[in-house]
Amino acid sequence: MSADTTTPAKVPPPRQAPPPGVPHAPRRKRTSRGTGVPWLLLAPCLLILALVMGYPLVRLVTLSFQSFGQSQLWGFKPAEWVGFDNFSGILGDGEFWGVVVRTIVFAAGSVIFTMVAGMALALLQQKVSGWLKTLINIVLVASWGMPVIVATTVFKWLFDTDYGVFNALLSKLPGVDMVGHNWFASGPQGLLVIMLLVVWGAVPFVVITLSAGLTQVPQELEEAARLDGAGAWGVFRYVTLPILKPIIVMLTTLSVIWDMGVFPQVFVMRGGHPEADFQLLSTYSYDRAFVVNDYGQGSAIALVTVVLLLGVVAVYMRQMLQIGEVE
């Protein structure tokens, strides 16, 4: 972690261990054995990751350049190289671009909603009484721990057309009649409900992580800012926010990656067959591969998703490595 453990590695240490009893023995011992042992310890992990992550990743790339259908799956025909055909196929397809735009809008909406709500709740947690804070924490952690499938099922029930409690509650408002309203009749409304579900599941992690971060904001700094005449917003904007920035960057990038890959929520909510105006990149790629049996195009779509995310991943990694450096 710190500089003093990494620098000795650059200078090759003496091969033989020093005789026992030498004052510096422990330190020398560590570095002298430091070449083979760590790789031995890493070997099982790296082997498993290479098999179930490395190989499929390579296969994903090669598949995107092949024509691979039912007959290739059963081994009747060898996979055929088709160059960029799969990509020109999907990029020339109007539906694909609709899906890309929908996915980005959906993910952006979910991330912004999650982060803003998460920040607001984390700040609120500091203002409320202790007992209420505990209660809110329990509910947050419980909803965080809910299996996605269970949460999806519950939301499906809450927003049911005929017996959903949400319609019943809305209809209690004066002048609103939502009895029998089908939230899933159109894509935008249905995806809004799904966004709510995603945000409900994602907010607890954000709140709890931000709350932990908020406890580390030095109180003297806030007080100093207040003495200098900063209002509540000023303190937040110029003291709290900059200190929380590493956590916020980490949470935002993670949320982007998660929300771009939303799958079970849409899939289960639509009974395993999302309609055209519910398709996101994840379900669209799945459909191409396992419903249309065009594994080549399905892979190409998945690859496009990964490439779209690379920039976000880079930001996340930089942040995580900086955190590692500090330690």
Add this chain to the structure above:
Amino acid sequence: MSALTTDAPRKPTGGRRKSKVGWNLLGLLVFVVVGFPLYWMLDTAFKPAKDAIDPDPSLLPTGITLDNFRRALDIADFWGPVGRSLIVSLSVVVIGVIVGLLAALAISRFAFRGRKIVIVGILAVQMVPLVSMIIPVFLLLNDLDQYDKLSGLVITYLTFILPFTVWTLRGFIVNIPKELEEAAMVDGCSRTGAFIRVVFPLLAPGMVATSVYGFIQAWNEYLYALMLLSQEHQTATVWLGNFTTKHGTEYAPMMAGATMMAVPIVVLFLIVQRKMAAGLTAGAVKG
């Protein structure tokens, strides 16, 4: 955390108390809104089925019955999927923690060439969206004759459990001072001896928390379980997913099924969450 609000001596007490009531009311609203889906799941599960299908449902419990649970167990085999989920999740966790601990030790306690690349690699793997890997993983397991086998699902789950386990355990290990190990070695312990006698006991709570967390993740996974196992070998999440696609959904038994799936997991999660949050964010803010 509360010190921030109670110690600030800047407003007269009366005004502060009034504003606290305002914040508490807002907090209560948040509590109700966030908790409502959970409440409604439990409420529907224990309600008589005829009260559940009411266009204007009563918000308070109308009576307690276990009929919905009986019905949920009748509709489809429940214990088979649960047993399979248990086997898969436990295998994943045991392998993941052993293999992950070795790797975490390597990157946190040794200085070696290529260490940074390994760390970057493990972090990067964690970032690949699982959904996009489903096609090649499906084909790989097909080739290895592991399709529709629990062992196939186990190795697949390791892809997301392992990087997470390594990274979290690393966080726990770096928080154990090296001096403790060094002191043990000065006192005549071997490196392995120092690890087993000194580091391991300190690491144990973190390992338990990581295992439980990994178990929950494996238990909750849906997409791969759906794709890599046939109907007759389905796991618990897929069991519940099936429920929703059945023609003319019976919502009350479905909520009973959801309750059976969620309650043990949520309880486990409530127990380990505090420990995990500490491990996940350790060192994330350093001023």
